[in-house]
Amino acid sequence: MSQPPIPAAAIAPMPRPMVTVAVLLLAAMTIMANATIASSLPGMKAHFADVAGIDTLTGLILTLPSLTIVFTAGLAGWLADRVDRQKLLVAAALLYAIGGSSGLWAETLPQLLFGRAVLGAGVAGTMTLAMAWGADLWQGPARARMMGIQGAAMSFGGIVVMLLGGALATLHWRGAFSVYLLVLPIAALGLVMLAPHARQLRATRATARAEGRAKTTEAFPWAIFAFVGSLAFVFMAIFYVMPTRMPFLLEQLGVSNTFLIGAIMATLTLASMPGALSYGWLRRFVGPMTIFAASFALMGLGMVVISQAGGVAGVVIGTLIAGAGMGPSMPNYTTYFMGHVPASQRGRASGLLTTAFFAGQFAAPLVAAPLVVAFGLQGTFEALGLAQIVLGAGLGVAVLNRRRPTAAEA
Template structure:
């Protein structure tokens, strides 16, 4: 059943979109949820060999599992349907994420986190594909903008709720993953599989491939964008302490503010998309990264650094709906989920790579200059996108 507006755009039932938005929040909660629990976890497992390293891997291991499994799950969903894969991955998310409530060894926890990562990979690819499948192309901007807003709001909730539960016990934040259980019931009730013609394996045309040049460019954009902006959650707490004496509570609040800005941008993305093309939105995204990171890196007071982080938040808010929308408008429906799987891998490769790339630069030139250089890289990418866009017919 669908609803039709006066403009002739068909909307699916609100319950369907609300369910898929709720599912999307599960992905952003994955990392932020347990961040406040890491110090308590390290104290609990202090007697285990290599505890300091393994506790940090508890946070990062899901990203590695996502990178590996996202394309495979996307391909599987093209054969079996998106909803069965989504339901199975919600189950994996619940088991893997909730395992921290019971397991009492770091190796076992790492296995649980790998299972969680596989679940996240399937949820990310199928939820976005289902949003696109069930909405007319003219309505993708609104729907994907709402998805970005829901993910930003989920990040705020995860940071705040995770902190409160971690204050009670380090295992507390793991209970948040159990929110996937009602999501399973809602998906079964409200989300049918869309009728999408699968891509014929014998079809080797460019349109049927997730490897066409424009899609490769989008994978590169999401990778570079994440490498650039992820310097904020990974490095900003240390920088805020240096320039403004900010403690963990203030740093956490400012990072939560970035998620709040992301939410506000998502809520207004439909209006932005009505005025600007995807290339122009991508240029604006990298411009926000460039300006925000330069302001952050040259800050000499806490309020200036906070201003820079808010501007970066504008770019973060544009990133998911812009790149996801650009991809679903470019990929053929049959190849859409595979393309989203590769995009998800590129995104988490960027998250994993960002601190590895940033740390040697920080050691060489300092943290402030590293932020400035990240902003310069964002500016260069924005100029390249602009040059390609204006040369295209």
């Protein structure tokens, strides 16, 4: 599947640096959705110890925003193509702040679950907007570079929030929930910096309506989404077992300090940054399918190493390997898919891809639960790691078969 060439007229001037910063920070807010409170899971489990099924519910509390995102990201994408994106950003930021900080005051598990659901609706809006603006404001090779930088920004944001969440969780398990309030200044920056582009987009839409072009006749690339969306779902469903189960695996290995747990998990995102930053450079030499194959293989190898770890050192080595595979993978999904999407449907495409990612995140504890019962924590990491290696090998074989006629991959 080769990407269609981009007409010269479609290539816009590079946005100002502060516009880039605003889009990057909007993207970085996504990682805060679930991972921020990972270090609080043991304390949360102890606080709600009298609740039946708390082992599974603890993982679901972490990933519940993903379920809401599954049901709201499509709507957010539809709105991003049709309404004022600035108003959508305000609504998303308020939902994000209110729902995310709910752990500071929720006294019962239903209250906490409701807050996590509200947070998911906010994340659906912010991630869809970040993805849509990224596709709109950067084109061609510049988009590949921007998506790589965006992936690195998400990784850096993950390091910051996991360390901050871990530090605050040492004071009280509720402390990590205050990190979600960072969305308010970030959204304010986005409102200011993206205002000119939002006005231009409104003018373009008004002109299209006046000329009778309000309804696009361009076909949506459903076949490509079926492929990319399926891979994104599988990637997240397996990968997100790490933040939901690793705190308990570390406890099993004798690590109980919440800040140390947060620091170990932060190595996962730290290791992903070089691969994300070099994504634009990598795409000059290898195609998207090769990156998909290598990413799954590396992430699988990392999980296998973690499964065999007898202490902290082994876990850290495994997370570094898995992070190296994750780095170029995230921008690869977005860049590859957006290269096939008509400009008038990028919001819709962003919403659908967001849905696929977070459906996988929500499914992660449901995938892991029966495996943990059957094989234990280390056995679960081993089984899922081997599954990723097999998938990566299968994609690699497909790449080799496609490359037989020519040496280049689109």
